[in-house]
Structure formats: structure tokens, C-alpha cells
Amino acid sequence: MNNKLYGNLIFELSHPGRRGYSLPKNTFGHHEIPSNIKRSTDAALPECDEMTVVRHYTNHSENNFGVDNGFYPLGSCTMKYNPIINEEVAAMPSFSNIHPLQPEHTVQGALEAEYNLQRALSALTGLADFTLNPYAGAHGELTGLMIIRSYHQSRGDEKRKKVIVPDSAHGTNPASAAVCGLEIVEVKSTSEGLVDVEDLKPLLGDDIAGMMMTNPNTLGLFETDIPEIAKLVHECGGLMYYDGANLNPLLGVARPGDMGFDVMHINLHKTFSTPHGGGGPGSGPVGVREDLVRFLPKPHVVKTSEGFTTEKGCETEYNVESSHVSTFLGNFLVSLRAYVYILTLGKENIKMVGPLATLNANYVKECLKDVYELPIDVLCKHEFVFDGLKDKSTGITTMDVAKRLLDYGYHAPTIYFPLLFHEAMMIEPTENESKETIDSFISIMRTIAQEAHDTPEIVKDAPRTTPIGRVDDVLAAKHPVVTYRQMLQEAQ
Numbered sequence: 164m165n166n167k168l169y170g171n172l173i174f175e176l177s178h179p180g181r182r183g184y185s186l187p188k189n190t191f192g193h194h195e196i197p198s199n200i201k202r203s204t205d206a207a208l209p210e211c212d213e214m215t216v217v218r219h220y221t222n223h224s225e226n227n228f229g230v231d232n233g234f235y236p237l238g239s240c241t242m243k244y245n246p247i248i249n250e251e252v253a254a255m256p257s258f259s260n261i262h263p264l265q266p267e268h269t270v271q272g273a274l275e276a277e278y279n280l281q282r283a284l285s286a287l288t289g290l291a292d293f294t295l296n297p298y299a300g301a302h303g304e305l306t307g308l309m310i311i312r313s314y315h316q317s318r319g320d321e322k323r324k325k326v327i328v329p330d331s332a333h334g335t336n337p338a339s340a341a342v343c344g345l346e347i348v349e350v351k352s353t354s355e356g357l358v359d360v361e362d363l364k365p366l367l368g369d370d371i372a373g374m375m376m377t378n379p380n381t382l383g384l385f386e387t388d389i390p391e392i393a394k395l396v397h398e399c400g401g402l403m404y405y406d407g408a409n410l411n412p413l414l415g416v417a418r419p420g421d422m423g424f425d426v427m428h429i430n431l432h433k434t435f436s437t438p439h440g441g442g443g444p445g446s447g448p449v450g451v452r453e454d455l456v457r458f459l460p461k462p463h464v465v466k467t468s469e470g471f472t473t474e475k476g477c478e479t480e481y482n483v484e485s486s487h488v489s490t491f492l493g494n495f496l497v498s499l500r501a502y503v504y505i506l507t508l509g510k511e512n513i514k515m516v517g518p519l520a521t522l523n524a525n526y527v528k529e530c531l532k533d534v535y536e537l538p539i540d541v542l543c544k545h546e547f548v549f550d551g552l553k554d555k556s557t558g559i560t561t562m563d564v565a566k567r568l569l570d571y572g573y574h575a576p577t578i579y580f581p582l583l584f585h586e587a588m589m590i591e592p593t594e595n596e597s598k599e600t601i602d603s604f605i606s607i608m609r610t611i612a613q614e615a616h617d618t619p620e621i622v623k624d625a626p627r628t629t630p631i632g633r634v635d636d637v638l639a640a641k642h643p644v645v646t647y648r649q650m651l652q653e654a655q
């Protein structure tokens with residue numbers, strides 16, 4: 164849509180005196196606002212009629228791309244379809260209008276839903292109990308590491324300050340460890356893309372608090388040496404942390420708790436279909452094995468003979484620092500969506516999620532590996548990584564391919580991550596896409612590979628059909644123009 168006509172900012176469309184609403188008549192009587200908190204000038208709010216406001220936001224929203232309007236193969240992000248029923252339940256006033264400080268006997272249904280979700284996550288992962296409090300995957304990692312730290316402190320084992328993180332890990336892993344005050348020790352990957360056990364052995368010692376592993380890892384590969392790794396880490400006194408942000412391919416197939424992991428987080432906003440993108444709302448529940456349950460943050464929903472209640476205080480002196488990681492019970496409506504998703508699929512259907520996600524990823528990989536470079540050619544899980552085009556003579560980069568996909572109406576895959584390859588392109592189709600959608604994506608990817616050969620300038624110039632063309636990344640990073648006013652000034 165033509166943004167010039169409708170304006171970039173609602174403020175540009177403002178005309179003094181225009182109104183899109185009328186406030187109801189004051190029936191509360193006149194109450195003078197104390198002068199010390201009363202503003203002296205009017206707020207600079209836009210003044211627009213209702214239709215202008217509707218068009219302005221509708222046109223902007225149409226510039227948006229989401230799972231609801233197109234294929235979104237963003238690897239490591241599991242941009243899966245968010246079923247409408249999740250939204251309908253989350254919007255029910257009996258859930259959306261409750262207050263966290265309401266007496267517990269008035270919100271038994273909400274607490275029961277939370278409790279049941281905790282139980283369902285335990286059943287799916289093989290861990291004893293979960294907290295739903297963390298707001299995101301990274302927040303879950305931090306919470307989990309705090310639990311690990313509290314565990315060591317509770318045993319008077321103060322010198323364990325190091326966390327082992329594989330070189331293929333998501334950037335949040337080392338970041339969370341650093342925020343938790345732990346030192347990061349990197350373990351290398353083998354040429355097959357798996358954690359190198361030989362590289363790991365010399366890193367282990369009595370200063371290791373734990374090891375973080377992602378499985379399937381960020382290359383979409385199942386870490387086959389987990390039993391041995393878990394044994395080695397446990398023998399040296401460390402705990403095993405499972406980054407379960409991408410649990411999708413394992414749902415109903417394998418459980419981290421059975422593999423020897425002690426603590427894990429899950430991204431409800433990936434695996435469990437709650438919306439994500441644009442910064443939230445997310446949810447990163449953390450699960451622990453039995454003897455770590457006492458370190459879970461509070462409040463925590465439990466079931467008693469009288470009904471559902473929340474444990475609030477700290478049970479031990481050791482969980483003080485991990486006792487509160489969020490206000491109340493985290494993003495309740497996100498938890499609720501995940502619970503609805505689990506119930507909608509049911510015990511049997513949820514077992515199809517992992518195999519279908521895996522099938523779809525392998526299908527895309529096999530159909531494209533003759534034109535895109537596949538550095539690790541093995542059976543993948545829910546996602547896989549190409550290293551740019553196979554024909555390196557075209558000069559067309561992964562960035563060019565990603566931009567060209569936008570012209571064809573697709574979201575780009577994750578690019579230049581993981582850092583193990585120069586031209587990484589990480590593709591994750593998810594389980595919900597039809598064969599027709601996947602086939603047309605494959606066909607467009609092949610078309611772009613052909614264009615790279617025949618008409619490379621078209622690919623270099625992409626995108627041409629989006630509201631904004633190719634952005635100069637370096638300029639954008641070095642000289643960001645982040646406000647509209649700044650943009651106007653620069654334009655003058």
C-alpha cells in the first residue's frame with residue numbers, strides 16, 4: 164500500500180480538532196487532580212477521525228508477514244501455525260479478565276490449567292516438575308542455570324563456576340551463562356556437527372557447574388553421544404542442562420529426562436504453537452529432576468486435597484536467588500494456549516508432530532541438495548543447514564537468495580547462523596505445511612538458483628516488490644536511524 168498517501172506515522176495525519184471517539188458522560192462527579200501531578204500542557208496526541216486510524220493501521224498491518232499469510236521457514240525458530248482455538252480460549256473473559264492477586268478460590272480453573280500444563284510438560288520430557296514462570300527461552304536458560312548454581316551452593320560446592328557450551332549453541336546459551344555469573348568454556352563440534360567427546364574430556368573437572376546441550380542441535384542433528392556425555396559430566400559432579408527450545412522433533416518420541424538431563428527449558432512459543440515474533444509474548448518453562456524441584460522459582464502451582472494453590476515462600480535458604488524470576492506465574496495466557504494445543508492434539512496425535520516436522524525438513528533438504536551446498540549430508544531432524552548455493556561461481560550469496568525469496572512472497576530462512584559455515588542458510592518448514600506449499604517453496608528455491616546463474620543482477624537487486632528495497636546493512640548498523648524525526652531531518 165502507498166504509505167505516502169496514508170502516512171508513515173499517525174501523527175502526520177493529525178488535524179487539530181478531529182475526533183474518532185466521544186467519551187461517555189462523567190457520572191462520577193468532579194474530582195480535582197492534585198496540581199503536583201497535573202500536566203501543564205496538553206499531551207501531544209494525534210487527532211484523527213476513526214476511518215483514518217483504521218486505514219492507517221490496516222495498511223501497516225498488511226506490510227507484515229506472519230505464519231497466517233505465508234510460508235515461514237525460519238530455522239531454529241519453529242514458526243509453526245498458531246491454531247485459532249488457542250486464541251479463542253485465551254480470549255475468554257474468565258481467563259483474560261482475572262487478576263493475579265485475586266483470591267485463589269476464585270481462580271481454581273486457571274490454576275488447574277497451569278497445574279495440568281506442568282504435568283503435561285513433565286510427561287512429555289520425563290522430568291519431575293516444571294515452573295511456567297520464565298518469559299522466554301533465554302529467561303528459562305537463566306532460571307535453569309540459577310537452579311544449577313543453587314544446587315551446588317546448597318552442597319557447599321562453591322567452586323563450580325564454569326559452564327560448558329558447544330560451539331554450535333544458540334547465542335543465548337553463553338549469554339545466559341554470563342548473566343548468571345558463570346564462566347563459559349566452549350566445546351568443539353566434530354566434522355559431523357556433533358559435540359566432540361574427545362574435546363570435552365579435558366574440560367571436565369571439579370570447577371564445572373554443568374553443561375548445556377541443545378538437541379537436536381542448531382544444525383538440526385540429533386546428538387548421538389548424549390549418554391556418554393551425560394555420564395562424563397555427572398561423574399565430574401556437574402549437571403546436564405537441555406536447551407529444549409527446539410523440542411519439536413522429539414515430541415512424543417524421546418524425552419530429555421530419560422537421556423540423563425537434570426534441568427531443561429522449553430519454548431512454548433516454538434514447540435507448543437503459541438505466537439511468537441516481534442518480541443513476544445513468550446514463555447520458557449523450566450523442568451527439573453526430582454531432587455531439584457525444591458529449587459524451582461516461586462510462586463509454583465501445586466495440588467492439595469482442598470484444590471489448587473501456589474507455593475509462595477522460599478522452602479530452603481538456598482533457593483533465595485532463584486525464588487522469583489517473574490511477576491506471578493509468568494505469561495499465563497501463553498501457558499493457556501500451549502495447554503489448549505496439547506489437549507487439542509491429544510496423546511496420540513502429539514506423537515505425529517516430531518515425525519512430520521522431520522519428514523518435511525528431510526524432504527526439502529533432499530529436493531534441493533543438488534543446487535544448494537549441503538555440508539553435512541545426513542538424516543536431519545526438524546531443520547537443516549545449507550552453505551549457500553552449490554555453484555559458487557555465480558557470486559550470489561545467501562543474503563541475496565534470502566532477499567530474492569521475499570519477492571516471491573516467502574519469509575527468508577535463518578541466515579548466517581549457525582556460525583559454523585560462511586553462507587549458512589537454516590531451513591525449518593515445520594509439520595503443518597501441506598505438500599503443495601512445500602513443493603512450491605522448493606520450486607522457488609530452484610528458480611532462484613537458476614536465476615543466480617542466468618540473471619544474477621536480478622538476485623543481487625532483490626527485493627523489488629517489498630515496501631523497502633535492499634537495506635545497506637553496514638550503514639544501518641553503523642548509522643542507525645531509529646526515529647521518524649531523525650529520518651525527516653536526514654532527508655532535508
Ligand SMILES: *Cc1c(COP(=O)(O)O)cnc(C)c1O
Pocket residue numbers: 239240299300301302333335336377381406408409430445447
Ligand atoms: C530460540 C532459541 C532460544 C532462545 O529463545 P528465546 O525465547 O528467543 O529467548 C534458545 N535456544 C535455542 C536453541 C533456540 O532456538
